[in-house]
């Protein structure tokens with residue numbers, strides 16, 4: 001399973017934070033890979049509509065996330081904005097945010 | 111536009127009306143009597159309310175509903191469930207929770223600024239209650255306006271501190287409500303960048319007003335204090351020098367242009383709303399510093415009147431907005447006045463020519 005995660009928007013546009021990150025479960029420790037797959041399954045990701053909620057009228061500075069999951073020959077992309085209502089999808093987004101944060105730290109040693 | 115509900119017009123009280131009504135229904139006999147009296151008084155004063163007029167003293171003593179704010183701070187307790195639990199209501203004592211108390215004080219400062227300077231009675235000029243939610247999400251690196259309330263994360267502690275730390279951020283979020291009420295500037299491309307710029311302008315003015323700073327003394331930064339010591343940067347944005355607020359290995363470099371020639375064409379960030387806002391932000395900074403004194407007195411007044419101008423459309427771009435600021439400067443200070451010329455000159459310095 002591969003997940004591509006992109007964050008946009010928020011109160012400022014940070015070029016470094018808007019770079020998409022890719023998480024490849026084959027590269028993760030077995031335990032973590034299993035957890036990621038469980039998060040995706042719990043969110044019923046492949047059954048989610050492509051636009052799972054946009055900012056409401058007059059809203060501003062909210063973030064949106066674009067999540068693409070590839071697994072077993074399937075590929076699905078979902079766009080979602082804060083606040084994420086579905087608790088299972090919220091947990092997936094929270095994991096991806098934490099993971100993206102960790103990856104950026106590793107990639108930016110200068 | 112906002113839904114007009116009875117609750118939003120109920121102002122003469124310390125407790126929000128929904129809480130009063132709840133007490134009236136569920137409280138002890140004594141509490142019920144007290145709360146129903148307050149609701150009744152509220153109703154009486156509501157009938158007396160008039161809209162603020164020019165020339166009326168800023169604090170009309172006979173109409174306590176005007177100029178009275180109704181703040182409610184909610185705690186999401188690190189979930190993403192809105193609104194969260196009520197933790198501080200209008201008139202309640204400090205809680206000791208720094209985010210709760212900063213939100214409460216920041217909303218108060220923003221309300222007071224709009225009331226004392228522009229005689230604007232809250233977001234809708236009709237006394238709309240001010241609601242904020244703090245401790246939203248986990249390690250949440252953002253603050254946003256959801257169309258009805260302000261929402262603040264605690265930051266991850268690695269790059270960002272809590273988002274209530276900067277008064278101008280609180281003012282920025284509340285100003286989004288003001289812009290939506292007055293102009294409904296579409297949150298995309300140039301209209302969206304103007305929407306963002308209005309929030310930076312009024313957010314910064316709130317901070318300058320509280321600090322008693324002149325345009326010359328102000329730092330013109332948005333979100334100073336928000337970054338942790340790990341970040342190479344001073345703030346989210348600089349109105350004085352867009353593009354210079356940060357340059358960091360993780361965050362990247364501040365992408366804001368300071369001049370129309372560097373306008374960024376993109377579909378990211380709602381078409382660059384937080385990027386190209388640097389151009390009108392700098393025009394405001396230039397006008398305010400050239401005019402001198404307190405930025406809210408002249409430049410702030412011109413921008414506020416432009417936001418309220420019916421010729422400003424939801425899809426207006428920089429050119430129309432700039433032309434309307436010149437028109438409003440002429441209306442407020444006289445055709446051919448120094449103020450009108452300064453405003454025109456300031457736009458020309460960011461590449462927008464008004465003839």
Ligand SMILES: [Zn+2]
Nearest residue numbers: 060061306309
């Ligand atoms: Zn904003």
